[in-house]
Amino acid sequence: MLSYVAQRLTLAVCLLLAVSALTFSGMNLLGDPLVNILGPIAADTKNPNSIALIEAAEAEYHLDKSLPERYVRWLGDLVRGDLGVQFSSTGEPPVSNIIKERAPRTAVLLVMAQSLAVLISIPWALLAASRARRPADRISTVTSFLLIALPNFALAVILKYLLAIKLGWFPITYTANDPFLSRIYQTFLPALTIALPAAAVYQRLLRTDLITTLQEDFILMARAKGVSKWKVLLRHALRPSFFSFITVFGINTGALIGGSLVVETIFRIPGLGTTIVEAIIRDDFPVVLAVVMIATSVFVLVNVLVDILYSFLDPRVKR
Amino acid sequence: MSQTQASLRGGPEPLVSVRGLRTLFATERGLVRAVDGVDLNIHKGRSLGIVGESGCGKTVLSRSIMGLLPSTAHREGSVRYEGHELVGKSVGSMRRFWGQEMSMVFQNPMVSLNPVMRIGEQIAEPLRIHLGMSRSDARDTALQLLEEVRIPEPKRRLRQYAHELSGGMRQRVVIAIALSCGPAILFADEPTTALDVTVQSQILDLIAERRQDRNMAVVLVTHDLGVVAGHTNEIAVMYAGKIVERAPTNELFANVKMPYTRSLLRSIPRLDDDPHTRLHAISGRPPDLIDPPSGCRFAPRCAYARERCHVEAPPLQPTENPDHVYACWYPVGSAEFFEREEELVATGVHVRGRQ
Amino acid sequence: MTAARRGLGFGFWLSISWLIVISLAAIFAPWLPLKDPGENYIVAGARPPYGPSSTHWLGTDQDARDVFARTIFGARTSLVIGFGAISFGIILGGTLGVLSGYFRGWTDRIASIVMLILLSFPGLILAILITALLDRGLATIAITLGILGVAPVGRLARASTLVFAERDFVTAARAIGSSNRRIIVRELLPNVVIPMAALSLLGMAIAIVAEGGLAFLGLSVDEGVTWGKLILLGAGTRDLERAPWISFGPISMLFLTVLALNYAGDRLRDYFDVKDITL
Numbered sequence A: 001m002l003s004y005v006a007q008r009l010t011l012a013v014c015l016l017l018a019v020s021a022l023t024f025s026g027m028n029l030l031g032d033p034l035v036n037i038l039g040p041i042a043a044d045t046k047n048p049n050s051i052a053l054i055e056a057a058e059a060e061y062h063l064d065k066s067l068p069e070r071y072v073r074w075l076g077d078l079v080r081g082d083l084g085v086q087f088s089s090t091g092e093p094p095v096s097n098i099i100k101e102r103a104p105r106t107a108v109l110l111v112m113a114q115s116l117a118v119l120i121s122i123p124w125a126l127l128a129a130s131r132a133r134r135p136a137d138r139i140s141t142v143t144s145f146l147l148i149a150l151p152n153f154a155l156a157v158i159l160k161y162l163l164a165i166k167l168g169w170f171p172i173t174y175t176a177n178d179p180f181l182s183r184i185y186q187t188f189l190p191a192l193t194i195a196l197p198a199a200a201v202y203q204r205l206l207r208t209d210l211i212t213t214l215q216e217d218f219i220l221m222a223r224a225k226g227v228s229k230w231k232v233l234l235r236h237a238l239r240p241s242f243f244s245f246i247t248v249f250g251i252n253t254g255a256l257i258g259g260s261l262v263v264e265t266i267f268r269i270p271g272l273g274t275t276i277v278e279a280i281i282r283d284d285f286p287v288v289l290a291v292v293m294i295a296t297s298v299f300v301l302v303n304v305l306v307d308i309l310y311s312f313l314d315p316r317v318k319r
Numbered sequence B: 001m002s003q004t005q006a007s008l009r010g011g012p013e014p015l016v017s018v019r020g021l022r023t024l025f026a027t028e029r030g031l032v033r034a035v036d037g038v039d040l041n042i043h044k045g046r047s048l049g050i051v052g053e054s055g056c057g058k059t060v061l062s063r064s065i066m067g068l069l070p071s072t073a074h075r076e077g078s079v080r081y082e083g084h085e086l087v088g089k090s091v092g093s094m095r096r097f098w099g100q101e102m103s104m105v106f107q108n109p110m111v112s113l114n115p116v117m118r119i120g121e122q123i124a125e126p127l128r129i130h131l132g133m134s135r136s137d138a139r140d141t142a143l144q145l146l147e148e149v150r151i152p153e154p155k156r157r158l159r160q161y162a163h164e165l166s167g168g169m170r171q172r173v174v175i176a177i178a179l180s181c182g183p184a185i186l187f188a189d190e191p192t193t194a195l196d197v198t199v200q201s202q203i204l205d206l207i208a209e210r211r212q213d214r215n216m217a218v219v220l221v222t223h224d225l226g227v228v229a230g231h232t233n234e235i236a237v238m239y240a241g242k243i244v245e246r247a248p249t250n251e252l253f254a255n256v257k258m259p260y261t262r263s264l265l266r267s268i269p270r271l272d273d274d275p276h277t278r279l280h281a282i283s284g285r286p287p288d289l290i291d292p293p294s295g296c297r298f299a300p301r302c303a304y305a306r307e308r309c310h311v312e313a314p315p316l317q318p319t320e321n322p323d324h325v326y327a328c329w330y331p332v333g334s335a336e337f338f339e340r341e342e343e344l345v346a347t348g349v350h351v352r353g354r355q
Numbered sequence C: 001m002t003a004a005r006r007g008l009g010f011g012f013w014l015s016i017s018w019l020i021v022i023s024l025a026a027i028f029a030p031w032l033p034l035k036d037p038g039e040n041y042i043v044a045g046a047r048p049p050y051g052p053s054s055t056h057w058l059g060t061d062q063d064a065r066d067v068f069a070r071t072i073f074g075a076r077t078s079l080v081i082g083f084g085a086i087s088f089g090i091i092l093g094g095t096l097g098v099l100s101g102y103f104r105g106w107t108d109r110i111a112s113i114v115m116l117i118l119l120s121f122p123g124l125i126l127a128i129l130i131t132a133l134l135d136r137g138l139a140t141i142a143i144t145l146g147i148l149g150v151a152p153v154g155r156l157a158r159a160s161t162l163v164f165a166e167r168d169f170v171t172a173a174r175a176i177g178s179s180n181r182r183i184i185v186r187e188l189l190p191n192v193v194i195p196m197a198a199l200s201l202l203g204m205a206i207a208i209v210a211e212g213g214l215a216f217l218g219l220s221v222d223e224g225v226t227w228g229k230l231i232l233l234g235a236g237t238r239d240l241e242r243a244p245w246i247s248f249g250p251i252s253m254l255f256l257t258v259l260a261l262n263y264a265g266d267r268l269r270d271y272f273d274v275k276d277i278t279l
């Protein structure tokens, strides 16, 4: 078991190294890194302020060194939690500070979205599977198909229009200074936007697995024991059907990270999505790099955790 | 019908009495008559074998008596358990009987235990549902049950999963679960088919022992007459959804009437056979239960069939022994039977001297 | 079994018809009797946006431009991006997958590592990274989104190649002494292409949606209109409040197209899976 965990973690670290090396060299090779960091200031070699910034940037990012060396240094800084200095004429705080302030909002959004998706999909799948191929199930299949075909930004616009503007159930704006609970409330609609299509994906998968499981002999055996219909579904059918659900949950997290960045900008939540958009507009590449690295690391780690969790949960997996 | 009734007499009030039971499944191709008018009595503490090829409806019959059917199934007729009419009862009210009054052991213990639930949990479940036991009481009882079905190291097994146990052991666990609430009747559906030959008789002996000391009725469903020979008091032979012969076990083996039963008997391998004796497999397959043949349903495969067999269905009729009934126009021992037998031997289809 | 014999079904052909109609409309947009997508149809005395009417079926946007015409013209860019992306993904991923499935060994190992790394990027992030660094021309966007498809396509191509490489007809071709290239082109490719067609429909849907996502991040094509950019234009709270049609016009077009692509792809996949088993 331990060796399995170690093996998975090693693979994850290797992947992260490869991904970061790729991202870093992409950042540095495509175009002039100085321009990438400083934007238009880099060309402004007359202004003493710019020259100071250019020199500071060259020193901070060791631009005189070779690419591999710079990568190693950057990696070293990254491990120590230093994502680099942000250079802008407005004197924004260092990248790490921005990330520290904004990443939690994205994290809350994602966690809420995934929890909602799971909370919606499980009862939905149980309902559909217990009425397999009957009208209720067919309606649910069509609904999930429609939801999956609806892009998250379109769903965001629709939900915003219906639930926030027309019905007024949810606030439209996110206020970063509000107390935590009201921010949770403000995050609900964006989270729902991400959660609904995800729930549809999970539901489809879980329903299929449940229907297969329900045909197993041990289900008949459970019925023969006198276990009630819902207990058969919950205690006997759900658990063995859960494993591919968990895997897809992990893989889907990646898609949701990308989606959450988009949804964030629509609902104007100042999280990582908004950060990256602003950074791209400003050509603030260290920030872009940082956000990409964070998103990718979370994705890789979630997948490893899911793998490990899987082997813990399924007694049939040989350890 | 009156004859049938007569043959179902006998001693005390039966535990379960089945009359005119039909079980129909609605499928895309049409109505499948898996059980088509069955009469049976099951007595306390006694053991009944239901025998037939696969696809003849014997599994459906046992599940139909118990009411354990999918929602596409429809039951007609009557099943009385200790005076309660079970046909027409809702699944919800049947649940009181399942696991407590009647329980079932399934064919393949590899798939009849939940793979992700500990053994102890699975045995405890009916105890907690039906007997309202506390968690710890249920565990203690589960331990006793595992001892009762003679599983080595029972304590350790409680915490194990099905895949950690051998096939024989799993079937013992299934039996322990079936016995847990002290049922009055145990259905065992091909309980040994999926197991090693060496384990088979142990499992059958185990069931027989528990039957005796719990005074429980056992219905043993199997395709193998050899299995029921030593372990049942009475045998009902099923073909195409109907009972075609029913008799006390000894009587049946001594005095078989129905050609179908006889073919089943001839297909049991015997110890005194020459090593290379060909087994008499019955040629052909059981008929389609959507559109069964008119007349005797065995006629298309019966070597003794005559004109009448294809037109008119033979009713169940008693022999000199009123407990022995059969449905055949030209049974073993009749003049027509011998006449045909001579022809078959003459043409070399049959070898004399094997029955 | 019976479902497969019934053919691809009415829904499949309906989806295909929609895809054909929207593609034709996109291709021939400049010659169709549409309003000019760039023209500002200001009505004297009223401030745009104008609601749907007989002149502007889906209304106009804030600059009094016709939403319907712009949606059809948006289809041009969106469909080209979707088609370009999946073509790129299929050509690169397909080559990678077929080669690695056919030659195994080192080719396979290297290809697998490349795919693994590609799959480690969460969906949109890779696209954000590339589009942030490069100029955002049509080709860049299409290729970027195509890169997202390389790994999934590669995996499928590899898997189907492995299956087919074991089949008799490949062994037979080998025995006759055909060259590797000949075997791949003549025998293998046609069999890998079928499941690939289903995947490409699904992939095109994903690419079209992903473009929308990029548009909302300000990373879609600089020039021209796409569905994503059109939806974004009306997505602000005030615009949604007073002129929901600006967003909802292109949303419905995008939704129907993605729906059709998904449904057709799903049906094709199910249909050929069944046939695959009976092969």
Ligand code: SF4
Pocket: B258, B259, B260, B296, B297, B298, B299, B300, B302, B303, B304, B305, B306, B309, B314, B327, B328, B329, B330, B331
């Ligand atoms: S009734 Fe006729 S066909 Fe049926 S078993 Fe007897 S002899 Fe054979």
